[in-house]
Structures are given as C-alpha cells and as structure tokens.
Amino acid sequence: xxxxxxxxxxxxxxxxxxxxxxxxxxxxxxxxxxxxxxxxxxxxxxxxxxxxxxxxxxxxxxxxxxxxxxxxxxxxxxxxxxxxxxxxxxxxxxxxxxxxxxxxxxxxxxxxxxxxxxxxxxxxxxxxxxxxxxxxxxxxxxxxxxxxxxxxxxxxxxx
Numbered sequence: 001x002x003x004x005x006x007x008x009x010x011x012x013x014x015x016x017x018x019x020x021x022x023x024x025x026x027x028x029x030x031x032x033x034x035x036x037x038x039x040x041x042x043x044x045x046x047x048x049x050x051x052x053x054x055x056x057x058x059x060x061x062x063x064x065x066x067x068x069x070x071x072x073x074x075x076x077x078x079x080x081x082x083x084x085x086x087x088x089x090x091x092x093x094x095x096x097x098x099x100x101x102x103x104x105x106x107x108x109x110x111x112x113x114x115x116x117x118x119x120x121x122x123x124x125x126x127x128x129x130x131x132x133x134x135x136x137x138x139x140x141x142x143x144x145x146x147x148x149x150x151x152x153x154x155x156x157x158x159x
Contacts, residue, residue, distance in 0.1 A: 066104065
C-alpha cells in the first residue's frame with residue numbers, strides 16, 4: 001500500500017491496515033522539511049491576547065504537559081487513555097510512541113520554520129503575497145526558561 005502523510009501517524013495506520021507500505025512524507029512532498037511540524041502552535045483569539053498573563057499561564061501549563069509526555073511517556077499515555085478511552089488501543093499507543101521524537105521541549109518556534117509554513121500557505125493560496133508571518137507568529141508569551149532541559153531526540157529525520 002502507498003500513502004502520503006506523517007511517518008509517525010498515517011504510516012502507522014496504513015501499516016496496521018495493510019502491512020508493508022511505501023510512504024511519501026508530507027513534509028518532503030511540500031518541500032518543508034520536518035522541523036516545522038515539531039512545535040505546538042496555537043491560534044489565539046484577540047480577547048485572550050488582551051490577557052497576556054492568562055496566555056503566559058496557559059503556555060506554561062502546556063510546556064509542563066509537553067515535558068510530562070516526553071519525560072514520562074507511559075504515565076502520559078495512561079492519562080490520555082483515561083480522558084479518551086477510545087485511544088487506548090495498540091494502534092494509538094504505537095502512534096503515540098512514534099510521535100515522541102518529534103515533540104518540542106520548549107514550545108519555541110524559529111523563523112526558519114515560520115518561513116517554511118508561510119511559503120507553503122502562500123503556495124496553497126491560503127494567504128496572499130502580502131502576508132507577513134512575522135506579524136502573526138510570536139514566542140513572546142512562551143516561558144523564558146523551559147520546564148524541561150531535555151533536548152529533542154530528533155529535529156529532522158532523514159530516511
């Protein structure tokens with residue numbers, strides 16, 4: 001079976017359904033490189049943006065959650081299963097484990113990744129040429145000191 005998507009998600013699903021697969025990574029197809037998919041990104045409404053302390057607290061909690069997932073994955077998967085029992089299957093456990101190397105430890109995004117995503121959005125005509133990603137994306141509310149000092153296991157995987 002052949003497919004297009006993310007190696008840690010769609011490829012696992014296809015392998016589960018059909019065995020061996022031939023797979024084209026979505027990031028390679030789009031010419032993005034995998035790094036732009038490693039960070040958690042939020043779309044923040046203006047009413048929340050007007051409350052910077054609330055936003056900072058939310059991101060601090062998110063950073064702590066990301067640290068739990070990467071540093072104690074068994075406990076994190078158990079908590080996910082308690083909240084969403086339908087994800088407590090061998091397939092989703094495998095997807096969860098395969099996703100771990102891609103998690104950002106800091107929540108910070110870098111200009112290189114924002115530029116890639118912006119160029120791809122322009123290519124898809126989601127935004128026009130006047131779109132300036134530097135006016136949309138910011139790290140200013142992310143805690144300065146990461147909750148975890150661990151570095152990502154993998155930024156980009158070449159296959």
